[in-house]
Amino acid sequence: MAINNDFINKIISCDKRTVSRAISLIEDEDNRSNELLKKLYKHAGKAYRIGITGPPGAGKSSITNCLVKLLVKNNFKVGIIAVDPTSPFTGGALLGDRIRMTEISLLDGVFIRSMATRGSLGGLSKNVVEACDVLDAAGKDFILIETVGVGQSELDIAQTADTTVVVLVPESGDAIQAMKAGLMEIADIFALNKSDRQGADGIAATLKNIIHLKPPSENKWEINVIKTIGIKNEGIEELLNEIIKHKNHLEDSGFLAEKRKNNLTKKILELVNSRLEVTFWDEKKRKFLEDNLSKIYGRKDDPYSFVERLIDFKI
Secondary structure, X not given: OOOOHHHHHHHHOOOHHHHHHHHHHHHOOOOOHHHHHHHHHHHOOOOEEEEEEOOOOXXXXXXXXXXXXXXXXXXXXXXXXXXXXXXXXXXXHHHHXXXXXXXXXXXXXXXXXXXXXXXXXXXXXXXXXXXXXXXXHOOOOEEEEEOOOOOOOHHHHHHOOOEEEEEEOOOOOHHHHHHHOOHHHHOOEEEEOOOOOOOHHXXXXXXXXXXXXXXXXXXXXXXXXXXXXXXXXXXXXXXXXXXXXXHHHHHHHOHHHHHXXXXXXXXXXXXXXXXXXXXXXXXXXXHHHHHHHHHHHOOOOOHHHHHHHHHOOOO
């Protein structure tokens, strides 16, 4: 399969099979993916990216479903990246959530892709940004990224999404867990799902109090708590309105461009580090490491001096 103009044009016209192949190339880290991303880059940058994260069982998939239906109803084209903890072909437990997405996958202008984390600690596959770029180039207006769940490294979603929605449920301790997991730093909006359960009002009040105690963000956005019941499609319109409000706020204040530039800087640094790592470790340097490892382990040498010699290593 050649990455020619015909292949690129099929992606831009959102041919589902071609878009799926393109994401597979990226996910498999195929040698052709670099050429693909180069050619697609100028066609991307228009889609608005929404991150949906929160603890397992909070109802992220239900909220994603309802948001997609509402966006399609408003004539928007939507892409969804659903990140699973294991390969989407193994039928893991969380893949069951994707079965409920069958209904929205049949809607016009909707493309859904499951991606595996493949060992990534932050709840996002490391190739999600590139997959989003493909959907962006395919003409999607909104891209929803649903993560595996909350981990200590969940902050990586903030480097991918323009608006991050953190989904919580009224079970005791969730507000405290939100603070411990660093979610207060990444949340632009809180969705308190299953808000018909006992204690929902108390948790909502606690969250609002925590938010008020936080120093104001640089962009002066006031985080809101939206009550939802995903399986009943309640509160979803209010949630979407809040997302659009945040989008407008970022655009009007100039912070959307600034945030994207910051994320782009991080992306370029990652690409440089990745490229340097590949080119640096040739066979002779690896042998140099192996030859010196026992000496370092035996405390006859130290890793810091060794690294200095390794960097200055002349063949």
